[in-house]
Amino acid sequence: MKKLFIVFLVLGVLLSLMGVVMAQESLIYDLESSDAFMYYATFIGEYSGKIYCQAYHATADYYQQSLELELQKQVNGSWEKVTSWYKSGYDIKLEIEEFYPQSSGTYRCKSIHNAGGETKVSYSDTWTF
Numbered sequence: 001m002k003k004l005f006i007v008f009l010v011l012g013v014l015l016s017l018m019g020v021v022m023a024q025e026s027l028i029y030d031l032e033s034s035d036a037f038m039y040y041a042t043f044i045g046e047y048s049g050k051i052y053c054q055a056y057h058a059t060a061d062y063y064q065q066s067l068e069l070e071l072q073k074q075v076n077g078s079w080e081k082v083t084s085w086y087k088s089g090y091d092i093k094l095e096i097e098e099f100y101p102q103s104s105g106t107y108r109c110k111s112i113h114n115a116g117g118e119t120k121v122s123y124s125d126t127w128t129f
Contacts, residue, residue, distance in 0.1 A: 036060060036116030042069070044109045044124035051102050051129070053085075055111035055122070056095035065115035067094040074106040074126070082107070102129050 031039045040057035055069040066088035072079040109124040
């Protein structure tokens with residue numbers, strides 16, 4: 001029963017992401033997985049003239065977990081932190097979705113996913129405004 005619930009949960013999240021993707025003017029994403037994480041991902045895009053950042057993950061079980069999302073800008077070939085957001089809780093999923101005022105430059109989002117004794121880092125693709 002638990003596996004069936006998780007399958008429907010994943011399908012629901014994927015279907016809801018299709019709606020998000022259709023609502024976005026532009027979006028880049030890539031899903032990854034591990035032993036503790038059924039999937040985790042970091043996105044960057046543009047929506048209504050703002051930088052759109054999203055990170056989320058779903059775990060195979062309930063864990064105390066955390067998620068940090070950082071918007072970075074490329075400056076002289078290095079990545080510098082612009083701002084960051086944090087969320088934690090005891091659950092099977094976490095998500096952060098934020099917007100930031102757009103200015104010219106090349107950006108990416110970095111996220112740190114912690115759950116079940118695992119720490120995973122993921123990056124979005126780069127985005128130039």
